[in-house]
Amino acid sequence: MTGPMGIDLAGKNAVVTGASRGIGLAVVRELVSCGARVLGGARTPSPALSEATPHTLAVDLATLDGPARLVEHAIGTFGGIDILINNVSGSESQDGGFLDVSEESWHREFEATFFSAVRATRAGLSSLVERRGSVVMVGSVHSRLPLPGVVAYSAAKSALASVTKALSEEFAPRGVRVNSVSPGLVRTAVWTGPDSEGAKLARQYGVSQEELLAGLPAQAGVTTGVFSEPEEIARLVVLVASGVLPNLTGAEIVLDGGMIKTL
Template sequence: MQLDLATRTAVVTGAGRGIGLATVRALAAEGVRVAGAARTVTPELKEAATLAVSADLSTAEGVRTLMDAALTEFDGIDLLVNNVGAGDAVRPAGFLDTSDDAWHAVFELNLLSAVRACRAALPSLIERRGSIVNVSSINSRLPAAGPVAYSAAKAALAALGKSLAEEFGPRGVRVNTVSPGVVRTAVWEDPAGFGGEVAAGAGMEHAAFLARIPEAFGITTGRVTEPEEVAALITFLLSDVARNITGADHVIDGGTVKTL
């Protein structure tokens, strides 16, 4: 399949590792010039991206730094992937144990970073008839399955995508959402990260916990999703091959979500 993305420019947030880095690599392989942003620019991001930007995307200043750098480097943006998410404030805590500060931190990174990036990119996206993909989560559909603030923020992100698709579709901009289930990233695989905390809370060794995820989460395929699989879906949705797909939420979870 020819995606015909060569000549395009893109911005990818949360690009230092995981889904974001895989997306930068997938787009670059299609000939796209990519600005990738992360709080910490990794050697892998430097190698894969046309432009690697260090920015705290939970702040308005950080988003402004990224978008200004991308617009200066490329003189216009065709594609935007709002992938940055989770963050240090996401913990396996219940509602009564989630403070106002945690709510604010989760929404700043998981929702408002996308709001700000879209606002900055849309004039160029309208001019170039571009495309946006927002990376949400199946937690937006299964709120009981994860931290309450994170689930609410991801549900809001999916709703934002619908609204943007409706408002800017007549002006040539497509907006879609991708909602992964468990993906093989540091969120789960880092013993000091979210997955490690969940394992500890369940009284399990981290390695044993990871091995049980497909069964415990009811993943039909029997395995977690790879970052490259999510990146492939994102890249397809950004391309003109998917030119009549907009306003949709595309789940990639190995069959975790059982509802219609």
């Protein structure tokens, strides 16, 4: 089966973390459209995820054994894995600055955003080496644009970018490509939901949520003035994971509408 971008992943097996909604769900759909068998892991698999793939697992990826359980389930179900997409993150926002971030928040953020990826990758590497597979970390522009309200999230994403480079240096000679895709503002439930960050900011500024979202990208420095869509990020993630670009490894690819201005 060939997907919308002409990518054929028939016979490939993939694992996606944080797959119930947003970018993770979009990645699952894109992989399936390209012919891959996909196991989507989430704390609470959504009906949309179950519609996208018959292979789901309810698992808390912020726990010590959760990521390994997910990967081992995939290997047991499929016989091996070719693609690992580490997408899950905590993304806890704070009303204040550094001193307002509790010890518990730091731990939750790193467990979900950083250690989940470390543990899933560790669990999958034997199979990925055997099948000359690919790992994609879903990062964030906040690894380069840390702000007080997302200081723990930014730090965890920066750590993830560092691990991406180190893993590529060690495992690319053994056939495993490791890259990261770093989105900017993406139109997900983080911004559009009724109890989301977008709703909170709209109340704070006394405007409707629709008005806030219409102007937010430009205010945040997005040159195009619009949000990225989850499907756009998913297409890039799948392209990077697919092997269409076989010498792409150790790279961080930013898709942010021009939000990062520095070289």
